[in-house]
Amino acid sequence: MKKSIPAFFLIALTLTASAQKPSSELLSPANHELVLIDFESQMAFAAKNGSIIELRNNTALIAGASKIFNVATVVTTVAEKSFSGPVFPELELFYPQATSNYIDRSSMNTWEDVNAYKAIIAKGKKKIVFAGLWTSVCIVGPALSAIADGYEAYIITDACGDVSAEAHDRAIQRMIQAGAKPMTSLQYLLELQRDWARQSTYNAVIDLVIKYGGAYGIGAQYAHGMLKH
Numbered sequence: 001m002k003k004s005i006p007a008f009f010l011i012a013l014t015l016t017a018s019a020q021k022p023s024s025e026l027l028s029p030a031n032h033e034l035v036l037i038d039f040e041s042q043m044a045f046a047a048k049n050g051s052i053i054e055l056r057n058n059t060a061l062i063a064g065a066s067k068i069f070n071v072a073t074v075v076t077t078v079a080e081k082s083f084s085g086p087v088f089p090e091l092e093l094f095y096p097q098a099t100s101n102y103i104d105r106s107s108m109n110t111w112e113d114v115n116a117y118k119a120i121i122a123k124g125k126k127k128i129v130f131a132g133l134w135t136s137v138c139i140v141g142p143a144l145s146a147i148a149d150g151y152e153a154y155i156i157t158d159a160c161g162d163v164s165a166e167a168h169d170r171a172i173q174r175m176i177q178a179g180a181k182p183m184t185s186l187q188y189l190l191e192l193q194r195d196w197a198r199q200s201t202y203n204a205v206i207d208l209v210i211k212y213g214g215a216y217g218i219g220a221q222y223a224h225g226m227l228k229h
Helices: 007-019 041-045 052-068 080-084 089-094 114-121 135-148 165-177 185-193 199-212 214-227
Strands: 032-037 072-078 103-105 127-133 152-161 181-183
Touching: 032 052, 032 135, 041 080, 052 072, 052 089, 052 152, 052 185, 052 199, 072 080, 072 114, 103 114, 127 135, 135 152, 135 165, 152 165, 152 185, 165 181, 181 185, 185 199, 199 214
Parallel strands: 032 072, 032 127, 072 103, 127 152, 152 181
Antiparallel strands: none
């Protein structure tokens, strides 16, 4: 008579196997696109929901992350030459205008601009991550429109700015109620890295964190320095 495998051992095997499969809710470099909207000087002047320094650093974190992991990315501006001005230097660093084909619009809702809409849906991703200025107009518009069209919308809340904390918070609340998923800039970067054993991106991620990651970046710098001793 064959000995049966104890039930608890079977359960343990099942749990071990299932633990290796990450949630489909998580972002990976290949399963989403990033849409960066109106990170321009004129739009930033009125952003009062947080520090402009943090906004610029967070912009660098997500733009840098998308570059490191080769995420499909669309950069769009609004009335760049006539009103809103150039994009943040941190965005220009990773996506130079000369080679990145920024899409300039007149519409407040990126989804309603023909060229921007075509560029976004051409990436063929069902998950779309949004960040930009202002939250209550230029992010709410495309996020709600994308959800209505059957896409999953993610919002990097600390890489969005608005004319007041109230305007920003109500916009985020409205998008969440419609099904959008909020996250932070550092969360976005670390969700793409996911495993520090992934050496192909490790150094670039650490360098990005040290430069733009605030207190976490200082901690990473300290750890690297101490490990040398």
